[in-house]
Amino acid sequence: MTVWEVTVDLAVVGTGVAGLTAALRAAEFGLRVVAVTKTTVEDGNTRCAQGGIAVVLPGDQAPHGDSVDAHVVDTLTAGAGLCDEAAVRTILAAGPAAVNELRTHGAVFDGGWPDVHRTREGGHRAYRVIHAGGDATGAEIERALAGAARSRQLVLLEGQSVSEVLRDETGRVAGLALLDEQGGGVLRARAVLLATGGLGQLYAASTNADVATGDGVALALRAGALTADLEFVQFHPTALYLGAGSRGRQPLVTEAIRGEGAVLLDIAGDPVMTGVHPLGGLAPRDVVAAAITRRMAATGTDHVLLDATHLGSAQLRRRFPTVHAACASIGVDPACEPIPVAPAAHYQCGGVVTDTSGRTTVPGLYAAGEVARTGLHGANRLASNSLLEGLVMGRRAAEAVAADFPVSRCAGPPLPSHEVRPVADRDALQQAMSAHAGIGRDSAGLAAAAAVAGATTRRRIRTPHDAEDAGLTLAAAAVLAAAATRTESRGCHLRTDHPRPAKRWRRSIAVVLDDNGTPVPAEPALIGGVA
Numbered sequence: 001m002t003v004w005e006v007t008v009d010l011a012v013v014g015t016g017v018a019g020l021t022a023a024l025r026a027a028e029f030g031l032r033v034v035a036v037t038k039t040t041v042e043d044g045n046t047r048c049a050q051g052g053i054a055v056v057l058p059g060d061q062a063p064h065g066d067s068v069d070a071h072v073v074d075t076l077t078a079g080a081g082l083c084d085e086a087a088v089r090t091i092l093a094a095g096p097a098a099v100n101e102l103r104t105h106g107a108v109f110d111g112g113w114p115d116v117h118r119t120r121e122g123g124h125r126a127y128r129v130i131h132a133g134g135d136a137t138g139a140e141i142e143r144a145l146a147g148a149a150r151s152r153q154l155v156l157l158e159g160q161s162v163s164e165v166l167r168d169e170t171g172r173v174a175g176l177a178l179l180d181e182q183g184g185g186v187l188r189a190r191a192v193l194l195a196t197g198g199l200g201q202l203y204a205a206s207t208n209a210d211v212a213t214g215d216g217v218a219l220a221l222r223a224g225a226l227t228a229d230l231e232f233v234q235f236h237p238t239a240l241y242l243g244a245g246s247r248g249r250q251p252l253v254t255e256a257i258r259g260e261g262a263v264l265l266d267i268a269g270d271p272v273m274t275g276v277h278p279l280g281g282l283a284p285r286d287v288v289a290a291a292i293t294r295r296m297a298a299t300g301t302d303h304v305l306l307d308a309t310h311l312g313s314a315q316l317r318r319r320f321p322t323v324h325a326a327c328a329s330i331g332v333d334p335a336c337e338p339i340p341v342a343p344a345a346h347y348q349c350g351g352v353v354t355d356t357s358g359r360t361t362v363p364g365l366y367a368a369g370e371v372a373r374t375g376l377h378g379a380n381r382l383a384s385n386s387l388l389e390g391l392v393m394g395r396r397a398a399e400a401v402a403a404d405f406p407v408s409r410c411a412g413p414p415l416p417s418h419e420v421r422p423v424a425d426r427d428a429l430q431q432a433m434s435a436h437a438g439i440g441r442d443s444a445g446l447a448a449a450a451a452v453a454g455a456t457t458r459r460r461i462r463t464p465h466d467a468e469d470a471g472l473t474l475a476a477a478a479v480l481a482a483a484a485t486r487t488e489s490r491g492c493h494l495r496t497d498h499p500r501p502a503k504r505w506r507r508s509i510a511v512v513l514d515d516n517g518t519p520v521p522a523e524p525a526l527i528g529g530v531a
């Protein structure tokens with residue numbers, strides 16, 4: 001067991017948009033910061049983001065006719081009654097400053113500044129999504145932030161998995177238990193920021209990178225933190241269809257293509273979204289994914305078609321190079337034929353409960369980005385609000401750590417305590433989650449999936465893979481506990497046995513660990529701003 005001699009002020013877990021933004025900001029405050037990633041800095045989920053950053057920039061009132069208030073309304077509408085309006089307002093209003101900060105790190109947006117190009121995505125009633133590299137916004141953000149981190153010589157610990165957030169005898173965060181292929185180690189830290197991203201890999205097919213295994217939710221639950229809104233797993237309506245039963249990461253076909261006129265058709269060539277929603281193919285994502293799922297069931301197929309042929313070859317290659325290349329890799333020319341697409345697990349709308357400064361319910365533990373539940377997304381995230389949230393909340397979490405720092409102390413690091421953990425079979429779990437905890441859930445299916453998540457063996461956590469498996473198992477059980485409790489349909493939680501929203505469920509469901517380490521619903525009154 002290696003115990004690092006230095007006690008850092010802040011250990012950031014995850015090096016995506018929120019993690020690197022936080023680490024850079026913390027360094028500006030003179031904090032000793034280390035950013036830890038289980039892979040490499042460039043290998044996270046941020047680089048998979050295509051569409052862009054939803055932001056109302058100064059000057060957008062005219063000629064674009066937009067406003068932060070209008071963005072707030074669209075976010076609340078998509079969130080289906082569960083957003084925390086105060087959180088929505090403060091996060092969206094902080095967008096322009098966060099984007100400017102990103103530009104100072106070298107990010108370049110399409111169209112040039114200030115005449116940056118704006119597009120639309122599902123649920124947005126205005127053209128307010130800025131993008132980079134056509135459909136490679138996440139890659140550009142990752143490039144800029146990683147470049148800034150390296151040029152400022154931030155300490156980046158790559159290839160280190162976190163198996164536990166360590167706490168001292170008072171319950172305050174004291175560091176991290178780390179694992180790599182050679183063994184374990186302890187990093188002492190006065191504060192820990194979870195910026196681990198989402199949990200798409202809980203499902204058999206997901207748009208997420210392989211790293212998105214729900215680590216942060218599991219770490220936070222084990223550290224005693226409150227989580228909420230976990231049942232709201234957003235399915236992206238249009239992942240590239242790779243064939244029947246395709247597993248693992250599915251290439252994304254950005255919603256921005258629909259923003260630029262592409263149309264969803266069923267296998268017989270009939271429009272999918274006609275008469276479904278006033279915004280048609282640009283309805284909020286939950287509505288589109290559900291409509292596709294219904295149409296696939298009605299036509300007995302496992303995919304639909306996205307017709308983008310009107311854009312033509314040159315425009316598709318220039319504006320959507322990532323999508324074009326993914327289509328080419330399966331022999332589809334989107335200029336000449338419709339793109340086969342199907343919904344796939346995409347985004348965790350809930351997560352570790354934080355205030356709008358990134359503080360969790362555990363002293364010294366902070367969370368930002370997809371892993372956190374700030375109240376911005378409610379029951380269904382508005383497209384492209386997540387990169388914005390990562391930028392704003394990464395920055396704020398670092399500022400909160402700096403503000404809290406004078407009162408924080410750090411006792412000696414306890415040794416990792418939970419080296420044996422329950423682990424379910426990953427493959428069986430992913431299949432069960434896709435079969436029973438996707439779009440269209442019912443109590444029998446959720447119970448069947450919970451049985452798979454509960455069919456665990458106790459495994460000594462010796463390798464990063466063991467730690468991931470244990471995290472996946474716990475995160476799945478937590479999602480299932482929340483989904484079984486919510487006996488209604490709302491946002492991306494669609495239950496076939498409770499098909500309508502119920503007034504009494506217009507509140508968040510919090511999940512904590514009980515004394516046996518089982519995720520259970522907690523008192524809703526514990527969640528600030530919502531209950």
Ligand code: SIN
Pocket residue numbers: 049050051052121252253254255256347382383384385386
């Ligand atoms: C997309 O480009 O369609 C995805 C953007 C997002 O998930 O916000």
